Amino acid sequence: xxxxxxxxxxxxxxxxxxxxxxxxxxxxxxxxxxxxxxxxxxxxxxxxxxxxxxxxxxxxxxxxxxxxxxxxxxxxxxxxxxxxxxxxxxxxxxxxxxxxxxxxxxxxxxxxxxxxxxxxxxxxxxx
Amino acid sequence: xxxxxxxxxxxxxxxxxxxxxxxxxxxxxxxxxxxxxxxxxxxxxxxxxxxxxxxxxxxxxxxxxxxxxxxxxxxxxxxxxxxxxxxxxxxxxxxxxxxxxxxxxxxxxxxxxxxxxxxxxxxxxxxxxxxxxxxxxxxxxxxxxxxxxxxxxxxxxxxxxxxxxxxxxxxxxxxxxxxxxxxxxxxxxxxxxxxxxxxxxxxxxxxxxxxxxxxxxxxxxxxxxxxxxxxxxxxxxxxxxxxxxx
Numbered sequence: 001x002x003x004x005x006x007x008x009x010x011x012x013x014x015x016x017x018x019x020x021x022x023x024x025x026x027x028x029x030x031x032x033x034x035x036x037x038x039x040x041x042x043x044x045x046x047x048x049x050x051x052x053x054x055x056x057x058x059x060x061x062x063x064x065x066x067x068x069x070x071x072x073x074x075x076x077x078x079x080x081x082x083x084x085x086x087x088x089x090x091x092x093x094x095x096x097x098x099x100x101x102x103x104x105x106x107x108x109x110x111x112x113x114x115x116x117x118x119x120x121x122x123x124x125x126x127x
Numbered sequence: 128x129x130x131x132x133x134x135x136x137x138x139x140x141x142x143x144x145x146x147x148x149x150x151x152x153x154x155x156x157x158x159x160x161x162x163x164x165x166x167x168x169x170x171x172x173x174x175x176x177x178x179x180x181x182x183x184x185x186x187x188x189x190x191x192x193x194x195x196x197x198x199x200x201x202x203x204x205x206x207x208x209x210x211x212x213x214x215x216x217x218x219x220x221x222x223x224x225x226x227x228x229x230x231x232x233x234x235x236x237x238x239x240x241x242x243x244x245x246x247x248x249x250x251x252x253x254x255x256x257x258x259x260x261x262x263x264x265x266x267x268x269x270x271x272x273x274x275x276x277x278x279x280x281x282x283x284x285x286x287x288x289x290x291x292x293x294x295x296x297x298x299x300x301x302x303x304x305x306x307x308x309x310x311x312x313x314x315x316x317x318x319x320x321x322x323x324x325x326x327x328x329x330x331x332x333x334x335x336x337x338x339x340x341x342x343x344x345x346x347x348x349x350x351x352x353x354x355x356x357x358x359x360x361x362x363x364x365x366x367x368x369x370x371x372x373x
Contacts, residue, residue, distance in 0.1 A: 003220035
């Protein structure tokens with residue numbers, strides 16, 4: 001009279017919407033990491049001289065590269081937004097005895113993101 | 128209204144089956160009322176756990192249409208369309224019908240030392256009265272102390288379903304409850320389990336434990352906060368090896 005152990009199907013992550021969205025969030029990490037590696041290669045090529053840099057730019061202008069960039073941007077945005085939204089759950093800040101409202105924490109991070117993005121855009125596009 | 132109930136009678140069958148029962152639909156009935164009706168009026172062989180019928184004891188947790196619920200807190204009227212499928216909590220072995228084997232959770236509660244611990248020689252003599260606490264100190268852990276050990280969070284956790292060595296949401300949240308209690312001094316002892324591989328680092332922050340919690344304990348947040356404080360511990364040990372960990 002032994003207890004019955006129910007098997008966990010390999011498709012468990014398709015059973016509930018929250019599980020599926022979680023798996024997507026995990027998958028986006030691969031794209032975020034891969035793009036970091038790509039940026040390192042890009043900087044390396046930049047150090048190799050003007051010709052290497054020009055050929056890298058050529059490669060990036062190909063249609064497949066543009067599609068890949070769009071897909072990566074979507075996944076990285078999903079990654080960023082989901083983690084930004086989760087941050088107030090993890091960070092509990094107190095001012096005196098009062099807890100800083102979660103919305104203020106999330107809002108500060110979003111504001112920081114926008115300011116940094118604008119600063120980078122200004123440096124890249126303005127130069 | 129039809130209830131499709133998970134049946135497993137180890138003395139009669141080696142594989143579970145589903146049995147469908149017809150129960151009257153009543154506006155004010157919860158799923159547990161319907162199961163009690165089956166037990167009393169149709170089939171006395173059905174086994175399940177329940178006690179208080181008011182969301183306090185935490186013993187009537189079951190999977191209702193695939194979602195962990197306290198069956199005393201979900202109404203039939205919320206599932207009026209079609210059948211309701213009732214199964215024992217996922218992630219746990221099944222003893223019989225809707226009764227899960229919960230020894231693993233009980234052992235984990237013991238391992239995590241979910242009680243107030245004082246350092247040696249720090250125990251206050253009884254005649255000195257109770258350990259006093261300000262409302263602000265109480266507020267720091269109160270949310271985690273609301274846990275009723277119903278195990279819905281374990282049933283919602285895909286990590287626990289695949290690896291039962293994971294200490295799991297409720298046990299870690301209760302560990303945090305005592306770690307954050309100003310009267311407690313046992314954090315170092317609990318850290319051995321909380322910060323172990325089977326503890327917080329096994330959690331991938333799916334967040335469903337928090338979604339299904341009937342008491343708004345938010346175990347997912349408790350685990351992530353424990354990750355932050357364990358990381359701070361690690362940096363302290365590496366950067367200030369001569370300093371004492373707080």
